[in-house]
Amino acid sequence: MSWLPGYSVLITGGGSGIGRAVADRFVTEGASVAIFGNDAAQLAEAAAGSPDPSRVLTVEGDVRSSADLHRAVAATVTRFGRLDTLVANAGIWDFQRQLTRLDAAALEATFDELFSVNVKGYLLAAEAAWRELVKTRGSIIMTLSNASFHVNGGGPVYTASKHAAxxxxxxxxxxxxxxxxVNGVACGGMNTDLRGPASLDMGERSIGASFAKKRPDAPPPVIPLHDSSTDPRDFTGSYVLLASREQSGPITGQAISVDGGIGVRGFGSPAGGDHL
Ligand SMILES: NC(=O)c1ccc[n+]([C@@H]2O[C@H](COP(=O)([O-])OP(=O)(O)OC[C@H]3O[C@@H](n4cnc5c(N)ncnc54)[C@H](O)[C@@H]3O)[C@@H](O)[C@H]2O)c1
Structure with a gap:
């Protein structure tokens, strides 16, 4: 039994990482998906690799552009006849760059760039989509972060952007x-292609490189479920739940934390059950 039969979904940043994993999972659950992003080659590869490429539409554009997002909503409705779900997801990270390691000019440029993708990009996507979502009694799902609730998942700019989201x-x-x-999925660390701001010369730097560099004998992450997966495919279940009218019809305004239990860390050790 699939949970999203006949759903039509638009995913910003759907060409890689958690956005692509959600797109693939939604197709498996019976949905058709439009994946929107700023890298045409990446979108084409994601569409070709989908469990059913015939139910995937690619739209190239920038989430900082209202016109691009309106074009994406229109293309989705033209192709699939309706819009049931918007997943606002495209984002960039600041690689935990602390305030004391940013000069004033870099801080100004980084703030403007990162907030315009991570916050304005979500707001503009919602503005472009709400009229179609009203017609279908649809929903919006925002990719949030552990940094929407806790410190040090980013530097001040990223943490503020995810609190804002x-x-x-x-x-x-x-x-x-x-x-x-309207709901959110607050993801913890995932092995994706998450990039940094061009303002910090981090446009080509990927979070995936730090996962690749990790030595096998490195200490586990300081979260209670410290042996849990960092594969974005293992983070998609909450998106399916929140998209489904049947399964989560009465849920709105909620964020599901999918972060290995950061909020229940202990002091002496992150997990209380390591002896079990
Ligand atoms: N990777 C993690 O550890 C982690 C943890 C918590 C939350 N998140 C959040 O997950 C979301 C997705 O990131 P990811 O980790 O999958 O990284 P990713 O880089 O693999 O995916 C982000 C996608 O957004 C696209 N994108 C970036 N800027 C864009 C723009 N201006 N216009 C259009 N598309 C743009 C990228 O091309 C890419 O396809 C982000 O909001 C991020 O903050 C990631």
Whole structure:
């Protein structure tokens, strides 16, 4: 039994990482998906590798452009007839660059670039999509982060952007109710291609490189489920749940943390059950 039969979904940043994993999973659950991103080659590869390429549409554009996002919504509705779910997901990271390691000019440029992708990009996507979502009593799912709740998952710019996205999710859940539900999935560390701001010369730097560099004898991450997966495919279940009207119809304004239990870390050791 599939959970999203006939759903039509638009995913920003759907060409790689968690966005691509969600696109593949949604197709497996019976949905058709439009994947939107700023890298045409990456989008083509993701579409070709989908479990059913005939149910995937690619749209090239930038989440900082309202016109691009309106074009993506229109293309999705033209191709699939409706829009049930928007996954606002495209984002960049600051590689935990601390305030004291940023001069004023770099800070200004990084803030403007990162907030315009991570916060304005989500808001513009919601603006482009809400009219179609009202028609279908659809929903918006935002990719949030452990950095929406806790410190040190980023530097101040990324952490502030993900706290802002949490606030945006809650505000829109109020403003779009009762017709459209708005929720979030707050992901923990995942082995993806997450990049940094060009303003910090980090446009080509990928979080995946740090996972690749990790030595086998490196200490485990300091989270209770420290042996849990970092494969983005293992983070997709909450997106399916929140997209499904049947399974989560009464849920709005909520973030599901999929982060290995960061909020229940202990002091002496991160996990209390290591002796079990
Ligand atoms: N990787 C992690 O550890 C982690 C943890 C928590 C949250 N997240 C969040 O997950 C989301 C997806 O990131 P990911 O880790 O899958 O990285 P990723 O780089 O693999 O995926 C991000 C996608 O967004 C696209 N993108 C970036 N800027 C864009 C723009 N201006 N316009 C259009 N597309 C753009 C990229 O091309 C890419 O396809 C982000 O919001 C990120 O903050 C990631």
């Amino acid at each position: 949490l606030g945006l999710m809650r505000e829109l859940a109020y403003e779009l109710a009762p017709k459209v539900r």
